[in-house]
Amino acid sequence: MPLPDVLPPGISLHRLELDLQADFRAAWPDLTPAERERAGRYRLDADRIRFTQTRATVRRLLAERLGCAPADVPLVQTPSGKPCLAFDGNDLAGVLLFNVSHAGHHALIALADPARVAQLGVDIEEEGDGLDSDGVLELAFTAREREALRHCADHRRAAFARWVGKEAVLKAVGTGIADDLRAVGIRPCADGRLEIDASLPACRGIEAVALPAPHGYAAALAWRSKD
Structure with missing residues (x-):
């Protein structure tokens, strides 16, 4: 997948x-027993398929770099629920950074070289009606964002462009999305960059960019480069 020119070296996107x-169940061979059990708990088949196909692809991509079988990739979760690599209790973040998002019929998987990138987050959303209500705007968007949205001809697209930017940034820093929106x-710029105005200290140094997305979707990537 082609990436915007503003991205630093060391990031790939699938x-x-x-x-x-x-x-x-076609993904079963590449998943762990715990992941198969998790898949069975989804109520909707579509959600089950999104999880299994995306997780199996993540495992295959990581397995190529770690030199092991996909089901043996040592995936764990941080306390905030962010998937990461670990092995025998030792953090393997220095091997590879990754982040994942899926919505509708699409998933995004971002990988990064930890020698160049310190934090990484990606988000894709299907542009539905979920951001149209005044209540959602009040809860999730800053006053500056709400004012900007009032002047946008395509209100829905403009709202989702900011939403995916927020999610990508918060996933990169590993904080709670619901509490910190x-x-x-986020302010989209003409060159695709997403200007970030954040009160969270963890967001210092984070950069973000809008990503090419299928029609009816919005996507963004956030990262912090190593000094």
């Missing part, structure tokens, strides 16, 4: 087209 009619303001 977009996966999800077949929501597929048999989710209004602590991060």
Whole structure:
């Protein structure tokens, strides 16, 4: 997948087209027993397929770099729920950084060289009606963002461009998304960059950019380069 010119070296991005009619058990060989059990807890088949196809692809990409079978990739979660690599209790973040997002029929998987990139977050969303209500705007957007949205001809697209930027930034720093949405303001720039106005100290040094996305979707990537 082509990346914007403003990205630093060391980041690769993979977009996966999800077949929501597929048999989710086709991914079984690349998943752990715990992941298969988790898949079975999803109520909707579409959610089950999004999880299994995306997680299996993540495992295959990481396995190529770690030299092991996909099911043996040592994936764990941080206390905030962010997937990461670990092995025998020792952090392997120095091997590879990654982040994942999926929505509708698409998933994004971002990988980064930890020698160049310190933090990484990616988000993709299907542009539905979820951001149109005044209540959502009040809860999730800063006053500056709400004022800017009032003057946008395509209100929905403009709202989602900011939403995915927020999510990517908060996923990069590993904080709680629901609690901190209004602590991060996003302003799209003409060159694709997303200007970040954040009150969270953890967001210092984070950069973000809008990503090419299929029609009806919005996507963004956030990162902090190593000094």
